[in-house]
Amino acid sequence: MSTAGGPAAREGWRTRARRALLGSDLAVDLGTASTLVHRSGRGVVLDEPSLVAVDAATGRLVAAGREAEEMHGRTPARVLTLRPLADGVVTDADLTEQMLRQFVGRAGASPLLRPRMVVCVPTTVTAVERGALEDAALRAGARRVFVLEEVMAAAIGAGLPVHDARASxxxxxxxxTTDVAVISLGGVVNARSLRVGGEDMHDAVAAGVRAEHELLLGERSSQHITHTVGAAYPLAQEQRMRVRGRDVRTGLPRTVELSSGQVRRMLEPVVLQLVDLVTAVLDVCPPELAGDVLEDGLTLTGGAAQLQGLPERLRGELGVPVRLADQPRLAVVRGAGACADDVAALEKVLVATPAR
Incomplete structure (x- = not known):
């Protein structure tokens, strides 16, 4: 009597068992503001702030991610809330490792069956900065680390034809950080990176409100203003919102009303840097690929790309079509996740660290 399912079924069972034994591979978008984790076969399983709360006396991790965010600005003096990354790179290796270890555990990775991990880095990251991120991933539980440039991950996650001869x-x-690149035949033809992004937008709003209204804002308030009425281009209909802060002179709470036009002027220096960055990449685009870019235009990804009017502003400044990717904030982790799901197929866009 033959075994049910035959040889093909048995081989399929062996493959599934082998994958279960090795554990699920992970892809990590470890950003300044937030960390997203993709788990093979399950998609994005974690999306939390890149924030930790630590005991000031012992350095012990008290909380990470959303738990730390809830404590932000409300902790006693002995507990500090910190961001272990700045400008997309590791600034505190120990805290980054502890935070990442927490996130890997929450993503469902087994501490015994160590996963392979795809991690994303800015285009112009230095060898030292990349090494710090790789070490943090290995110490957090990865058995092997693959490095992927964020801009390549973003292109894959946005569904662009990165392996075609046609430029994207x-x-x-x-x-x-903001990364801009021309991609063709599975590689980056030319790229520029600027350590400016959404956090700088929030800082610009906080500085602008202080200068114009003598009002101090908390981090959450400046973020809320940017997301609600912030814009890079004049809106068809002016938007307004009321904001509460602390008066610089009296120290008492006070409320002011802001318009989208006011906030747009506050954000203008940051927006100009983004325009200049894309222009710099276009200026050195090879003539053979410039026609593709003129026809297909620019694809925007990343959470801060959702600033109102940014596609319209770039379209007017650059003279090329501009589109916002579907769910732009998830583009990088989705692209990295595609690589984690099929390392062999996308191996040439990855850089592997030696197995340990």
Whole structure:
């Protein structure tokens, strides 16, 4: 009597068992503002702020992610809330490792069956900065780390034909960095990176409100203003919102009304840097690929690319079509996740660290 299912069924069972034994591979978009984790076969399983709360006396991790965010600005003096990354790179290796270890555990990775991990880095990251991120991933539980440029991950996640001879132009506007690149035949033809992003937009709004209204804003308030009435281009209908802060002179709470036009002027210096960055990439685009870019235009990804009017502003400044990717904030982790799901097929866009 033959075994049910035959040889093909048995081989399929062996493959599934082998994958279960090795554990699920992970892809990590470790950003300045937030960290997203993709788990093979399950998609994006974690989306939390890149924030930790630590005991000031012992350095012990008290909370990470959303738990730390809830504590932000409300902790006693002995507990500090910190961001272990700045401008898209590791600034505190120990805290980054502890935070990442927490996130890997929440993503469902087994501490015994160590996963392979795809991590994303800004285009112009230095060898030292990349090494710090790789070490943090290995110490957080990865058995092997693959490095992927954020702009390539963003292009894959946005569904661009990165392996075609036809050029794709993509700009990933994150919390701490903006990466712009022309991609063709599975590689980056030319790219520029600027350590400016959504966090700089929030800082610009906070500085503008202080200068114009003598009002101090908290981090959450400046973020809310940017997301609600912030714009890079005049809106068809003016938007307004009331904002509460602390008066610089009296120290008492006070409320002011802001318009989208006011906030747009506050954001203008940051927006100009983004325009100049994309222009710099276009200026050195090879003539053979310039026609593709003129026809297909620019694809925007990243959370800060959702600033109102940014596609319209770039379209007017650059003279090329501009589109916002579907769910732009998830583009990088989705692209990295595609690589984690099929390392062999996308191996040439990855850089592997030696197995340990």
């Amino acid at each position: 132009l993509v700009a990933d506007v994150g919390g701490g």
